[in-house]
Amino acid sequence: MPRILGVDIPDNKPIRISLTYIYGVGPHHAKLILEEAGIDGQVRAHTLNEDQLAQLANLIENNYVVEGALRRQIGQNIQRLRDIRSYRGYRHRAGLPCRGQRTKTNARTRKGRKKTVAGKKSIKGAK
Template identity: 45%
Template sequence: MIRIAGVDLPDTKSIEIALTYIYGIGRTRSKEILNSLDINPETKTKALTDNEISSLRERIEKNYTTESDLKRLVALNIKRLVEINCYRGRRHIQGLPLRGQRTRTNSQTRKKTAGKQSSRRFK
């Protein structure tokens, strides 16, 4: 099992899909990394050579913000919005959708978690 950026990648999946298990790397970025290193995206994770694994690990850790660093950055951005009391920050506090989505009939999941956090009812 290969470990990159603190995440164990599954052996039986193609490397293109396996890289998406790392927070901050999606399909597009995965393809970009593999193309730059000349690795076939269809290769199974367990079939990679040691050189390919080390070059993958090095490229990801040096050039991309992933896992805990990225999660910390996102949390700080949300905290900043809350502190300056902007519209999006207030929506985060209330647990409601941020980007103008309809709330009368949709967003039930977001509203349920909001109801548990605050005593205010939303209709």
């Protein structure tokens, strides 16, 4: 498996797909990177030589924020929202959706598994 910026990319997939295994590089950026490097996107990753891999790594490192630096930047942005006690910061702290979605139903990704709450006890015979 070839390594770019410390990330193992699959060698049996087209390079345009393999580049998306790098955190912060999606399909669109992968296409732009390959155009700038002059590499066909359909070429398999294992067919690239060391110079081409180094060229790709250099382009990504100089032009994009990826991997650890991007994760750190996102974490700092969320921490800033928490520190200034904004609504979005509160939602992050509480583990709830931040972008206006409904939470009466759905929102299970953020809230976790359903917690069953016991129903109200009824007294038999009372009206």
